[in-house]
Amino acid sequence: MTVKLYIDAIRDAMVQEMRSDPSVFVLGEDIGLRGGVFRVTQGMIEEFGEQRVMDTPLAESGIVGVAIGAAAMGLKPIAEIQFVDFILPAVNQIISEAAKMRYRSNDDWTCPMVIRAPFGGGVHGALYHSQSLEAMFYHIPGLKVVIPSTAADAKGLLTAAIRDPDPVLFFEHKGMYRSIRDDVPDGEHVVPIGQAAVRRVGTDITVITYGLMVHYAMQAADELEKEGISTHILDLRSILPLDKQAIVDSAKKTGKVLVVHEDNKTGGVGGEISAIIAEEALFDLDAPIVRLGGPDVPAMAFNASMERFYMLNPAKIADSMRALAAF
Amino acid sequence: MTVKLYIDAIRDAMVQEMRSDPSVFVLGEDIGLRGGVFRVTQGMIEEFGEQRVMDTPLAESGIVGVAIGAAAMGLKPIAEIQFVDFILPAVNQIISEAAKMRYRSNDDWTCPMVIRAPFGGGVHGALYHSQSLEAMFYHIPGLKVVIPSTAADAKGLLTAAIRDPDPVLFFEHKGMYRSIRDDVPDGEHVVPIGQAAVRRVGTDITVITYGLMVHYAMQAADELEKEGISTHILDLRSILPLDKQAIVDSAKKTGKVLVVHEDNKTGGVGGEISAIIAEEALFDLDAPIVRLGGPDVPAMAFNASMERFYMLNPAKIADSMRALAAF
Amino acid sequence: MKGDTKLLSRHQELGLTDDQVLRMYELMLSARMVDERMWLLNRSGKIPFVVSCQGQEGPQVAAAFAMDPSVDYAAPYYRDLGVVLAFGQTPRDVFLHMFARAEDPNSGGRQMPGHYGSKKHHILSGSSPVSTQIPHAVGMALAAKMRGESFVTYVSFGEGSSNQGDFHEGCNFAGVHKLPVIFFCENNRYAISVPLQKQVACEHVADRAIGYGFPGVVVDGNDVLEVYRVMKDAILRARNGQGPTLIEAMTYRLTPHSSDDDDRVYRTKEEVDEAKRNDAIAVFRTYLQNAGILTEQRETSIKNKLVEQINEATEYAQNAIDPSPESTLLHVYAN
Amino acid sequence: MKGDTKLLSRHQELGLTDDQVLRMYELMLSARMVDERMWLLNRSGKIPFVVSCQGQEGPQVAAAFAMDPSVDYAAPYYRDLGVVLAFGQTPRDVFLHMFARAEDPNSGGRQMPGHYGSKKHHILSGSSPVSTQIPHAVGMALAAKMRGESFVTYVSFGEGSSNQGDFHEGCNFAGVHKLPVIFFCENNRYAISVPLQKQVACEHVADRAIGYGFPGVVVDGNDVLEVYRVMKDAILRARNGQGPTLIEAMTYRLTPHSSDDDDRVYRTKEEVDEAKRNDAIAVFRTYLQNAGILTEQRETSIKNKLVEQINEATEYAQNAIDPSPESTLLHVYAN
Numbered sequence A, B: 001m002t003v004k005l006y007i008d009a010i011r012d013a014m015v016q017e018m019r020s021d022p023s024v025f026v027l028g029e030d031i032g033l034r035g036g037v038f039r040v041t042q043g044m045i046e047e048f049g050e051q052r053v054m055d056t057p058l059a060e061s062g063i064v065g066v067a068i069g070a071a072a073m074g075l076k077p078i079a080e081i082q083f084v085d086f087i088l089p090a091v092n093q094i095i096s097e098a099a100k101m102r103y104r105s106n107d108d109w110t111c112p113m114v115i116r117a118p119f120g121g122g123v124h125g126a127l128y129h130s131q132s133l134e135a136m137f138y139h140i141p142g143l144k145v146v147i148p149s150t151a152a153d154a155k156g157l158l159t160a161a162i163r164d165p166d167p168v169l170f171f172e173h174k175g176m177y178r179s180i181r182d183d184v185p186d187g188e189h190v191v192p193i194g195q196a197a198v199r200r201v202g203t204d205i206t207v208i209t210y211g212l213m214v215h216y217a218m219q220a221a222d223e224l225e226k227e228g229i230s231t232h233i234l235d236l237r238s239i240l241p242l243d244k245q246a247i248v249d250s251a252k253k254t255g256k257v258l259v260v261h262e263d264n265k266t267g268g269v270g271g272e273i274s275a276i277i278a279e280e281a282l283f284d285l286d287a288p289i290v291r292l293g294g295p296d297v298p299a300m301a302f303n304a305s306m307e308r309f310y311m312l313n314p315a316k317i318a319d320s321m322r323a324l325a326a327f
Numbered sequence C, D: 001m002k003g004d005t006k007l008l009s010r011h012q013e014l015g016l017t018d019d020q021v022l023r024m025y026e027l028m029l030s031a032r033m034v035d036e037r038m039w040l041l042n043r044s045g046k047i048p049f050v051v052s053c054q055g056q057e058g059p060q061v062a063a064a065f066a067m068d069p070s071v072d073y074a075a076p077y078y079r080d081l082g083v084v085l086a087f088g089q090t091p092r093d094v095f096l097h098m099f100a101r102a103e104d105p106n107s108g109g110r111q112m113p114g115h116y117g118s119k120k121h122h123i124l125s126g127s128s129p130v131s132t133q134i135p136h137a138v139g140m141a142l143a144a145k146m147r148g149e150s151f152v153t154y155v156s157f158g159e160g161s162s163n164q165g166d167f168h169e170g171c172n173f174a175g176v177h178k179l180p181v182i183f184f185c186e187n188n189r190y191a192i193s194v195p196l197q198k199q200v201a202c203e204h205v206a207d208r209a210i211g212y213g214f215p216g217v218v219v220d221g222n223d224v225l226e227v228y229r230v231m232k233d234a235i236l237r238a239r240n241g242q243g244p245t246l247i248e249a250m251t252y253r254l255t256p257h258s259s260d261d262d263d264r265v266y267r268t269k270e271e272v273d274e275a276k277r278n279d280a281i282a283v284f285r286t287y288l289q290n291a292g293i294l295t296e297q298r299e300t301s302i303k304n305k306l307v308e309q310i311n312e313a314t315e316y317a318q319n320a321i322d323p324s325p326e327s328t329l330l331h332v333y334a335n
């Protein structure tokens, strides 16, 4: 165990897998000498050379499409999309191709690849460097969508993603790269995809969330504890597959559920979680299922006060939690 | 009033708007001499010429991107995407550009355009000519997403969409083109976007749905009526904006809600509808909110028996309705 | 008669034996006859959809014949029946696909006709959105380069599809990394109803290669030996590490776009008839006849064999079992 | 001295008066000095982000100067500060944008610096995903053609961005419909850290034009009069209904990609220093001096004026009010 930054844990997973499996390689924009715009791949070109740490032309559909072809031949590409906002030109390759390759070929051809991308706001990234786009993909069977909230999970889930025989989208909150650090196992570390984690055990209300919001919810829960409110927190870790059992269990635990995500509310992942509970645990509820998300506007503004208005924070979450507890 | 096919009502709206507004034009693949692969634009090139009924190169991102530029200059493009499945290469233009043009420019530049596309299955279209992709877009503020279920609505809503100052996605179930016909007002006919319609008034259970499934639900309700079960049916007509009030009212009306869509269940529009009810009408419910959608597989198969397995039909819907009524 | 001698030995100059050119001819005929049978089945209501190779079998078979299907890979598009047969699928495989039966090696009955793919045959699974296979083929070629393997990847598409962003992004990637991939554009002058001049403004799609730093070659698709020759050159370059080639084969689609299309609204019968007269199969037949390789007897025996094979295949496929409805739920992910 | 005479009259041969070339020079300097100020503000923590035009002001201003901003339109990219100023935005407008103030004419404080757009100035609103503006400009040009209006649309992008599908699809559409649009590629040899030879394998991005059926022109971006000349030619062609032109201006990015970048890891100081010596502004200054148009005094007075203007603009913007937080909810749709 070593205390590590979230960003270093991600690199750890890639480096370890590349050392042990020659079919793993990374490709993307500026990931070579530049080490990625966030420095996630820093130092990797020095160890693995420019063929396995490949700077590509500026063309996301091409990056993903080429990775799909390489994966079909048994390589295990890890494609980095510089910001998740720029995954949109590659959506056709992801949804029409990666997600459907195994299904359409009746289990003959497969697509074992990972697409990594930083997402999320609060970093003055404005409309196109702040978005959360996971809701585009959690509806697409054939894909897996992983969003780790701790450094340990980042390493363990990314290792699992690289070894996964199917395409995995791996979304990293860019605000967490250098702000989150925790104990990370040193050697091989695999966290199975599809299992939510209880981050805090409580009895009054349940918060279901993922990504950076897990940390904000934890802070809010600390606050509420002082007020005598006990919070149960479920970190989904992957939104496709969703750990339904854990969702239902944690809802039943307290009977009061708040679903939180940074992404805008309407059509967000929160809807699915709420719907699962309304379908499978309705009579265990003591309050309406509340969703807290960003406002339904196209994206976060650059202006700092507007950005703060958009972004959730521990205080806003605490307010919703209080109201729910008081219900 | 004239009884018209769904497909003819769509053409009607375009032709009428093009006659009265010279800034309206249509562009897309094979929409000229060929009249579109479904013949929606049949005869239009003869009346309006090849500049206003423009066959484009085979490139959807280009089609949408060019339409955005034309719209910025005050034209009102109606872009046809040949099958909604092929909208995916244009997702970046739709979400990054069309949806955000007004917002990012602080109300300076706008994007008054319509994107029409046939969707839906049951026509031996297999994986890539059967999909429902509305769930990709109902999460995107800045867009409107309209899905008419009657010929009259098709005309009225498309007229509204063409006149709308913002981008509207207009999805037409291809199975309805020639199977649905109803009374359509002859002259100008506008149905405001964002208002759901009660298609059947009932007291035991509520079905909330849209598109072809409205008709299947109506047939199922006829069946159930014989069994003494009274069904209330809400046709959403647009899924962005969602008519929240109508959803909540119709849920309260019977206390038992079934949400139905052809699209696969997880992450579909049904989640949002269920979540709205769970948030705003929880204590009016007498049963868990049930969602009925396609199975969570990448898409419909070509094989007829597999396709039938995937597709909802009146019988499957009736089964869910019965179970809900009996709850 | 010197000229004739030269003419007659063209295939030998290319290193092709008489048996090989006969085999090529047989493959073309097979593609054509399978295709014709598909239309019959469609028109009699037995299969819901056909997308046709007719008119393009010549360049398809010639291109595929230049490859080594035991080593090389193909990422064909929906018209490439000729390629698929040359890569080793049988008419029975194809009819199983058309009938969407459980045994369909391409998709187990899941995909529409013309959506080929089978690992055993070195054919990548294809989808409907056009041009997506182009970056895939580039990725396959990247795998060859990274692993130091010598296989070449063939990828085909129509001229209309060369206007998709994926064509551009795929070609550019391959150019930058000098990958062993051959971009084979079957320019049949229409994208469904849209004629060439409304699709592209350049003289030749092959002109686009210069923008990616590799050669672009235009070839008369009805001259199958010439197609074979430029393919062989391209394959040699690819195997030598000299990178990709874009080949544009000028051809023609003799049928409507698909069984759902009616081409009479956008082109004349005269134009189609004219193209039929230049059909690659007919041109090659004449060549083989002049070369004394194809006698009338031989032709008849080939055709009889093919008819028999196609009858057998049709019957087999027609009687084969469907995938179970519940199999819809399988293979979303690995087990 | 004949040679000199010819040299000195280059701008006159192009129909440019002394005042006009001085105005061009002033615009370039203005762009450079505004840009430099932005870095100061960034390094002192006053603005969170800068994306720079330094090194590219020359070709930018020359290109824009060839247009008529009262008639023509621009769809610039994030480096095009020179274009934006030439189209009529003031340094104050620009600083209001950098500081994300309510009065920012480009986005009301919503977008990152360098995301220009204002209808009043005939500048289309731009986004961050590269190359999306290319089809937009084609659509604007389509509007000109459909309405029979004579405006020309300019659209710019980096050489890295010319690898996006949208470049291909936009150019092809414009070629097929012969639209009045000018594709202006500012080839500064890097896409962030990725050097030209890892981005494209062709000799010149301009070589791609042939694949779209219109002319491609390579021009030395540091020779601003030559940039002006090829732009004028392209505009003439566009207005005459002869369709698009792709112009590739060879230039260099003198700063890191943005304030978040560190270019020392991927290029040498020597390379940057070398480029600085060929900087378009310096070359043009020498030209104007040799032509006797730009005296030292004149230069000083221009600079003083600009410094004053920039000081005023900085101060104004720094003290200007922010949009209200709640305004986040406005303008998702028309009211």
Ligand SMILES: Cc1ncc(C[n+]2csc(CCOP(=O)(O)OP(=O)(O)O)c2C)c(N)n1
Residues within 6 Å of the ligand: B029, B058, B060, B082, B086, B089, C079, C128, C129, C130, C157, C158, C159, C160, C161, C162, C186, C188, C189, C190, C191, C192, C253, C257
């Ligand atoms: C992305 C996408 N858009 C539209 C279609 C519908 N479509 C199928 S084939 C075709 C025309 C293809 O023309 P071309 O590339 O010339 O190939 P050809 O059919 O002529 O061989 C179109 C528009 C599609 N399959 N994919």
Ligand SMILES: Cc1ncc(C[n+]2csc(CCOP(=O)(O)OP(=O)(O)O)c2C)c(N)n1
Residues within 6 Å of the ligand: A029, A058, A060, A082, A086, A089, D079, D128, D129, D130, D157, D158, D159, D160, D161, D162, D186, D188, D189, D190, D191, D192, D253, D257
């Ligand atoms: C679609 C997309 N992918 C990635 C990025 C991130 N990005 C911003 S600028 C840039 C490099 C652009 O290079 P080039 O086109 O040469 O323009 P330059 O910055 O050199 O002027 C990249 C990769 C982006 N903005 N959009």
Ligand SMILES: [Mg+2]
Residues within 6 Å of the ligand: C158, C159, C160, C186, C187, C188, C189, C190, C191, C192
């Ligand atoms: Mg074609």
Ligand SMILES: [Mg+2]
Residues within 6 Å of the ligand: D158, D159, D160, D186, D187, D188, D189, D190, D191, D192
């Ligand atoms: Mg550049």
